[in-house]
Amino acid sequence: MKLKLHIWRQKGPKAQGKMVTYEVPDASEHMSFLEMLDVLNERLIEKGEDPVAFDHDCREGICGMCGFVINGLPHGPKQATTTCQLHMRSFKDGDEITLEPWRAGSFPIVKDLAVDRGAFDRVIAAGGFVSVNTGAAQDGNAIPISKTIADLAMDAAACIGCGACVAACPNAAAMLFVAAKVSHLNLLPQGKPEKYARARNMVAQMDKEGFGNCTNARECEAACPKTIGVEFIARMNRDFLTGSLFDRPEGTGGGGA
Amino acid sequence: MGCSTGCWVWSLLNSSIGKKTVMAITGLALFGFVVAHLVGNLQVFIPDDGKSINAYGHLLKSKPALIWTARLTLLALLFAHVITAIRLSLENNAARPVGYQVKNWREASYASRTMMISGPLIFLYVVYHLLHFTVGVVHPKFDHEDVYRNVILGFQSTPAALVYIAAMLMLATHLRHGLWSLCQTLGINHPKYTPALKAGSTVVAAAIAVGYISIPVSVMIGILK
Missing domain, CATH: 1.10.1060.10 (Alpha-helical ferredoxin)
Known part of the structure; x- marks a missing residue:
């Protein structure tokens, strides 16, 4: 499936952030959301660009490390599901997806989608x-x-x-x-x-x-x-x-x- | 905690839950007024050409100590409700300095998200309402002795009636979230009765609006004249 991602990019806690658009032309519906981002990041690294920072750890929905706001919903559209347990089958070919960090003054942004x-x-x-x-x-x-x-x-x-x-x-x-x-x-x-x-x-x-x-x-x-x-x-x-x-x-x- | 009496009261009132409790208790008291005022107003429907509601008006006015105690109490409640709402909102805005570009809502009702719109609009309406029916300066032909006539003449003006109806719908929206919300804030939430409280808030809010709105509508369609 072909996706267009709008991702909040911010170099550091004090830096000015902005939305940047990326294309993922070949995501599989079997990928988890984070695996899809892993693929995007590997390509960014190959091109010599800065990969998108996001928090993650167990990737089985029990540690609480992952999470960002997907299309205005924390952890995305599926209820009772962490971001790592969300799979691309929850999206359609051609979807545009907006990714933003948790927004709260008490959670300062470390980088991109990762907050403290x-x-x-x-x-x-x-x-x-x-x-x-x-x-x-x-x-x-x-x-x-x-x-x-x-x-x-x-x-x-x-x-x-x-x-x-x-x-x-x-x-x-x-x-x-x-x-x-x-x-x-x-x-x-x-x-x-x-x-x-x-x-x-x-x-x-x-x-x-x-x-x-x-x-x-x-x-x-x-x-x-x-x-x-x-x-x-x-x-x-x-x-x-x-x-x-x-x-x-x-x-x-x-x-x- | 080495905290004197004044100090623990102060820290309670300045805590997030303490301020929410002030909202809940003052909100409940003001709701009590909304109900009592409605019961009083509905006397316009007693078919005695306004004798009952006029007698009720005179009764209230004949006890200045009583009515002024009530007025000042209501004013104090309103003041606490409004000031606390402003404080809470300022803190809430500060808690999210950068907002979302895309935000979707799953459960938050329209009523819950617009409390700081419905609230100030109701406040503005109350000011107008007092000038209309209590002081009488924006009333076409105000008579301090004839409550019934004031209501009929007041609502024969279509704009005044429509503003009243809009304000009562706003009040119903505010109450729909407010009534359930105040129970939750005071810690009243239990699987045994929460479904009834939620449904009850909507039913009561709708009943209040229907009760109040029945008055200008009856004047407009000529049932009351």
Whole structure:
């Protein structure tokens, strides 16, 4: 199949970027989207031109490394699919395809389609962990967890941190990512002791990173390759508000004499 | 966190979710007014040549302390709603300094994407509406004592009636997203009742619009005269 690609080219974080058009005359429908770009890049290298930079790693849809906006949709037209798992059979011969990086001030462009998602790492560092004592591992089933809660926590934990939610959001908000990370720990007994501090600290870091504010447009859940829903955002809002209003600061004892 | 009382309230109100909560609570309160105002207005349909709605108007005006408390409360709510909306929007614009050349929407409704258009337009309409039916300076023949006559004469002007109808459709659009959205912001989302909340927001928004619009339409087609 013959394709015309309009790709955002930007030499570095501070450089001025622009759309550049490339032709791929012989893409196969069996190629993955990234393989099609690999072919384009090999030809660019042969011609002595700079290849198109894009992030990728596992190429099996589980690592969260890949992703750019394809024709205005993060990860492209197929739902519940990362860019690496998108295949050229989802396109037609003669298609024009526009490729742009995730657009958010909090995700500065490294080069071309690759963005720096360090902001997500800093949100995780603010509370996306469970404090445990080291020592012998606890007996596997010592803490009972209901199937419903275990499943719900697993649904949230499916987040691979790709950033498609931010890219899709009309406001470049990171609520779905943060909600998934807050919820998967807050739902489980191991995460409960730090539940409110976690919600507050991760939201505070999210705000500090300069992500936008959620307007409940639900574009994030439609773009999420792991189909994580906005119900987790409501859950995080509950934890954040309850924590802000009722969590006891340290040093305020339980009353009595 | 070594945070005094004032400090935690301040950080809550300045957090993204805190500001959204202000939008949700003030929005809900203003919606309460929209419903109460509609119930009051629908008294024009009581067939007693306007006696009921005029009596209602006099009742409100005879309790200045009460009506001014209500007016100032509404003004404060509106102020908080508008200021917070402006703050949130400025931050949202700053969060994406470079936009997309191609952007497609999958789930975001028209209503959700136009809240910052429907909102300001409703605000402008409210200003006009107050000058029309409360102060009376843009009304052709305003009579402070005769609410019923003011409504009939006001809506016999087709442009005024059409502006009113357009504003109520705008309000319905705003409420359609706003009602569901405020529940979500306050953390009310659960498979048990979310489908009902979403459908309910659309039904309630449509009912509000139909209720309000029934008044100018009835005047225009001569049911009310």
